[in-house]
Structures are given as structure tokens and as C-alpha cells.
Amino acid sequence: MSTPHTTSSGESHGSAASYLIGFVFAVILTVLSFGIVLTHSLSPAGTLAALSILALIQVLVHLRYFLHMGGDSEHRWNNICFIFTIAFVTILLVGTVFIMTNTAAHMMSR
Structure with a gap:
């Protein structure tokens, strides 16, 4: 076992x-x-x-x-998919915060 x-x-x-x-x-x-x-x-x-x-x-x-998720070659695809997912979620969150901050700044200037 x-x-x-x-x-x-x-x-x-x-x-x-x-x-x-x-x-x-x-x-x-x-x-x-x-x-x-x-x-x-x-x-x-x-x-x-x-x-x-x-x-x-x-x-x-x-x-x-x-x-x-280790450093072995057999785990390479899992690691690549995980890194891609982290990068995608980071871009999504940073982009959302940027857009919302920018929108709030422009709404307050009127």
C-alpha cells in the first residue's frame, strides 16, 4: 500500500x-x-x-x-497548467481592479 x-x-x-x-x-x-x-x-x-x-x-x-505537483518531468504538464491558471486569474483580477478604479476616478471627476 x-x-x-x-x-x-x-x-x-x-x-x-x-x-x-x-x-x-x-x-x-x-x-x-x-x-x-x-x-x-x-x-x-x-x-x-x-x-x-x-x-x-x-x-x-x-x-x-x-x-x-512536483518537479519531476512526469508532472510537467500539471505544473504548466497550474502556472497558466495562476497567470490568467492574476491578469483577470488586476485588470478588474484597474478598470473599476479607473471608472470610479472618472465618475468622481464630473
Whole structure:
């Protein structure tokens, strides 16, 4: 059960141990986030910075252990699709904010 499962095209689906490691990391990062907020141990800016760093690490854990996006050549297409999606969503959000800000600025000048 510890061997990775593969599809007919050779794509890896991970192993039970890999999922367990990812789950443990995700739980630890979540508990750390809640602990930082509940104990008020940092300043508001420090709390925001710590939560941002923990959130980024959480995303990386999910990408690696649950979505199986590694640096191997077998994961290349998954990585390319993911990067394209991130780029598309970024362009969409930045464009929307730009258009809405520009519209609001022109509406206020009348």
C-alpha cells in the first residue's frame, strides 16, 4: 500500500504515506495559525505576516502532497497548467481592479 498508484498514462497518484505526511503537515500549520491568533502573541502586523507565511506554506503542502505537483518531468504538464491558471486569474483580477478604479476616478471627476 505504500507504493504510488499510477494511471494507464503513468501519472502518479501518491501513496498512503504521502497523504498522511501531507495531512499531518496541514494540521500542524492550521494549529499554528489558530495558536498565533488565539494567544495574541504577536503585534497585528506580526500576526498578519505570520499568517501569510503559514498560508503560503500550507498552499505549497497542498500542491505537493495532495495535488502531486512536483518537479519531476512526469508532472510537467500539471505544473504548466497550474502556472497558466495562476497567470490568467492574476491578469483577470488586476485588470478588474484597474478598470473599476479607473471608472470610479472618472465618475468622481464630473
